[in-house]
Amino acid sequence: MTAGDALRLAGEGVARAPLRAVLTGTGIAIAITVLVLMVGFGAGVQQVVNEIVATEDTLTTMKIFSEFDTRWRNARRPDSERGEVREDETKPETVDGVSSPSFFGPEVERALRALPGVRHASLDFSVISVMRREDGQDRRKLPPFERRCQVIGLHPAALPADAADRFAEGGLPAPDDVRGIVLSQEAARRIETGDRGPVVGSRIVVQRLSIGRSDEKGVVFTVTGVLKPRERLSDLASFNPLMMGSRRYSYVWEESARELYRGAFRGLTDLLPFAELGAEGAEIPADATLSATVLLRSPGDAEAVRKKIEAMGFRVMYLGDLLQRVRLIFLVADGILAALGTVALLVASLGIANTLLMAVLERTREIGILKAIGARDREVALVFVGEAAFLGLAGGVLGCLLGWGGGEGASAIVNAVYIVPEQGPDAAADLFAMPLWLAGGALGLALFLSLAAAVYPAWRAARVDPVRALRYE
Amino acid sequence: MALVEVRELRKAYRVGPVAVEALRGVSLDLEPGEVVALVGASGSGKTTLLHLLAGLDRPDGGSIRFLGRDLATMSREELARHRREGVGMVFQAFHLLPTFTARRNVEIALAVGGVPRGERRGRAAGLLDAVGLAARGDHRPSQLSGGEQQRVAIARALANGPRVLLADEPTGNLDSRTAEEVLSLLVRPAREGKAAVLVVTHNEPLLATVATRILRIRDGALVGEGATGSAAA
Numbered sequence: 179m180t181a182g183d184a185l186r187l188a189g190e191g192v193a194r195a196p197l198r199a200v201l202t203g204t205g206i207a208i209a210i211t212v213l214v215l216m217v218g219f220g221a222g223v224q225q226v227v228n229e230i231v232a233t234e235d236t237l238t239t240m241k242i243f244s245e246f247d248t249r250w251r252n253a254r255r256p257d258s259e260r261g262e263v264r265e266d267e268t269k270p271e272t273v274d275g276v277s278s279p280s281f282f283g284p285e286v287e288r289a290l291r292a293l294p295g296v297r298h299a300s301l302d303f304s305v306i307s308v309m310r311r312e313d314g315q316d317r318r319k320l321p322p323f324e325r326r327c328q329v330i331g332l333h334p335a336a337l338p339a340d341a342a343d344r345f346a347e348g349g350l351p352a353p354d355d356v357r358g359i360v361l362s363q364e365a366a367r368r369i370e371t372g373d374r375g376p377v378v379g380s381r382i383v384v385q386r387l388s389i390g391r392s393d394e395k396g397v398v399f400t401v402t403g404v405l406k407p408r409e410r411l412s413d414l415a416s417f418n419p420l421m422m423g424s425r426r427y428s429y430v431w432e433e434s435a436r437e438l439y440r441g442a443f444r445g446l447t448d449l450l451p452f453a454e455l456g457a458e459g460a461e462i463p464a465d466a467t468l469s470a471t472v473l474l475r476s477p478g479d480a481e482a483v484r485k486k487i488e489a490m491g492f493r494v495m496y497l498g499d500l501l502q503r504v505r506l507i508f509l510v511a512d513g514i515l516a517a518l519g520t521v522a523l524l525v526a527s528l529g530i531a532n533t534l535l536m537a538v539l540e541r542t543r544e545i546g547i548l549k550a551i552g553a554r555d556r557e558v559a560l561v562f563v564g565e566a567a568f569l570g571l572a573g574g575v576l577g578c579l580l581g582w583g584g585g586e587g588a589s590a591i592v593n594a595v596y597i598v599p600e601q602g603p604d605a606a607a608d609l610f611a612m613p614l615w616l617a618g619g620a621l622g623l624a625l626f627l628s629l630a631a632a633v634y635p636a637w638r639a640a641r642v643d644p645v646r647a648l649r650y651e
Numbered sequence: 652m653a654l655v656e657v658r659e660l661r662k663a664y665r666v667g668p669v670a671v672e673a674l675r676g677v678s679l680d681l682e683p684g685e686v687v688a689l690v691g692a693s694g695s696g697k698t699t700l701l702h703l704l705a706g707l708d709r710p711d712g713g714s715i716r717f718l719g720r721d722l723a724t725m726s727r728e729e730l731a732r733h734r735r736e737g738v739g740m741v742f743q744a745f746h747l748l749p750t751f752t753a754r755r756n757v758e759i760a761l762a763v764g765g766v767p768r769g770e771r772r773g774r775a776a777g778l779l780d781a782v783g784l785a786a787r788g789d790h791r792p793s794q795l796s797g798g799e800q801q802r803v804a805i806a807r808a809l810a811n812g813p814r815v816l817l818a819d820e821p822t823g824n825l826d827s828r829t830a831e832e833v834l835s836l837l838v839r840p841a842r843e844g845k846a847a848v849l850v851v852t853h854n855e856p857l858l859a860t861v862a863t864r865i866l867r868i869r870d871g872a873l874v875g876e877g878a879t880g881s882a883a884a
């Protein structure tokens with residue numbers, strides 16, 4: 179008797195008690211559905227996070243904070259959250275002539291650029307400004323605070339290779355156009371004119387945000403491009419932690435940003451540390467910054483570069499770290515969900531064991547006949563192992579299909595009911611994912627547990643004593 | 652060396668405190684070409700002897716040698732092989748698989764015997780043809796008469812060319828004409844000279860015409876052996 183013969187007998191055995199087979203298979207299918215749904219949503223959300231965070235851009239970007247910034251922020255954190263507090267440590271040794279200054283200037287920028295593995299480094303000249311159209315034709319009459327917008331300095335060397343693809347309209351300012359500005363979708367929407375012409379080409383006044391009455395005139399820029407909606411943490415320049423939540427920002431060439439930056443109000447997060455630094459008696463140049471951006475040649479350089487920069491006494495913020503932590507959390511969460519699904523599957527496989535034991539009892543006489551005509555123990559066992567495999571695989575395939583359909587359906591509903599109405603069609607995300615490993619793993623687990631459930635019934639079948647079995651009439 | 656050598660075979664069934672001695676020291680030899688009739692009253696131990704010869708059960712004492720090899724020394728696996736290759740058994744109650752057609756009942760024996768899938772259909776058809784059931788291959792046991800079922804069982808027993816054919820009251824439920832037909836099918840392997848045939852019967856006169864030897868069993872022991880008028884092959 180070949181394995182094929184045994185499997186044919188197994189199939190016929192399943193078909194002889196169809197209702198029982200359907201009920202048992204359904205148990206497996208339900209368990210697999212639960213498993214696929216739980217792990218699939220875990221995988222889907224993780225995938226969304228990966229798409230947003232784990233881009234080449236974010237993984238080749240490091241934010242560097244000055245020693246003072248670190249000290250200042252740590253001092254205001256509860257003890258439990260203080261990370262690598264270095265207050266009492268002696269200052270680290272000088273690296274390339276830079277020894278942990280309280281704020282960043284050109285010498286730090288040079289030192290950062292000189293590090294191996296660094297593609298580009300520049301100080302963060304980022305200013306909060308108020309924007310309005312020069313012609314006063316803004317469609318919406320918003321109070322100044324509602325028209326605020328982050329203006330970010332852009333260095334040509336920091337641009338991603340596919341920068342041109344990231345525009346919805348227009349493009350970058352010409353290299354020497356210090357009065358060209360690129361707007362995000364959200365920023366462009368604030369200065370729309372309704373039907374009075376396109377945003378690209380229009381002239382806008384950028385005025386630094388100030389406390390009290392401002393007598394500043396502001397600087398007039400011409401919009402050269404509008405970016406596509408942001409799907410990732412970064413779009414043009416590399417990610418900026420200051421604008422992780424914000425969708426309203428604009429880019430100008432670094433030179434112009436530095437000009438706006440000098441002495442500007444930089445938002446509360448920067449103002450207070452600078453004020454305190456000033457109170458300590460420090461001489462603060464107008465274009466000193468508390469942070470800088472370092473672009474890596476490749477994500478693989480991250481560790482080496484981080485070590486060097488930390489040795490300078492600076493704090494490094496790197497999304498790769500966050501990503502690792504998030505991955506760990508997902509791993510644990512997926513593990514727990516998978517364990518729950520596996521428990522359901524274990525229960526279902528007890529159903530298989532029960533069904534098979536009944537089949538062995540019912541067919542004892544036939545097993546006896548097979549053994550009387552010389553069938554081997556393992557051939558008889560294989561018949562029942564085969565039945566378990568049929569039930570497990572059929573239930574597993576059905577469960578995968580149900581889980582996949584249910585997951586995609588639920589994701590579509592969540593998108594239609596919550597995400598799109600609240601955040602727009604661009605925010606729609608596939609929250610459920612069924613990667614090959616999940617389908618394969620679920621099927622494999624269903625098959626494995628079914629086979630495990632078949633061990634005892636198959637052994638019972640193999641050990642049937644033909645003389646006794648044939649006495650059943 | 653005889654094909655089968657049985658020496659001092661003992662078998663007792665224990666039911667609670669009572670032991671039923673079904674066989675008490677049976678010795679016999681079977682040679683190729685022989686047709687041996689085993690005659691005895693109900694409960695005398697005939698079926699028990701056949702089961703032991705077929706390797707379906709193990710004796711409590713004595714030995715059975717098949718081609719010189721003691722069945723007691725065989726593993727489960729070797730006993731299974733003995734059942735599918737050494738002997739063919741026709742049971743008192745036929746024991747056909749009820750959900751299989753006549754053809755598949757024969758084919759499953761071929762499958763167990765390791766006949767390649769492609770050859771089974773043709774060989775099963777040939778075997779059914781030989782027992783006169785060529786037209787009933789697609790019928791299930793429940794759609795066949797007792798005699799027809801008996802013949803399917805014979806076809807199955809012959810499927811793998813056994814050296815010993817064991818038949819347990821194959822004519823018990825049959826009218827005399829059908830009984831004669833069935834008997835002639837059973838003795839054919841012996842007539843061809845390769846196999847020994849051992850037939851259990853109540854109907855001694857019928858067998859006397861074909862048997863080369865008659866063994867009488869009473870209360871688990873052989874009581875006498877008589878030659879018959881039939882010419883040995």
Ligand SMILES: Nc1ncnc2c1ncn2[C@@H]1O[C@H](COP(=O)(O)OP(=O)(O)OP(=O)(O)O)[C@@H](O)[C@H]1O
Pocket residue numbers: 664665666671672673691692693694695696697698699700
């Ligand atoms: N499994 C068993 N348990 C207990 N006693 C048994 C068992 N099988 C057979 N016997 C007993 O052993 C004795 C021999 O039985 P066996 O079936 O060999 O007789 P038999 O000659 O084939 O009878 P029959 O002509 O009625 O078929 C009988 O007394 C029977 O009751």
Ligand SMILES: [Mg+2]
Pocket residue numbers: 697698699743819
């Ligand atoms: Mg009997």
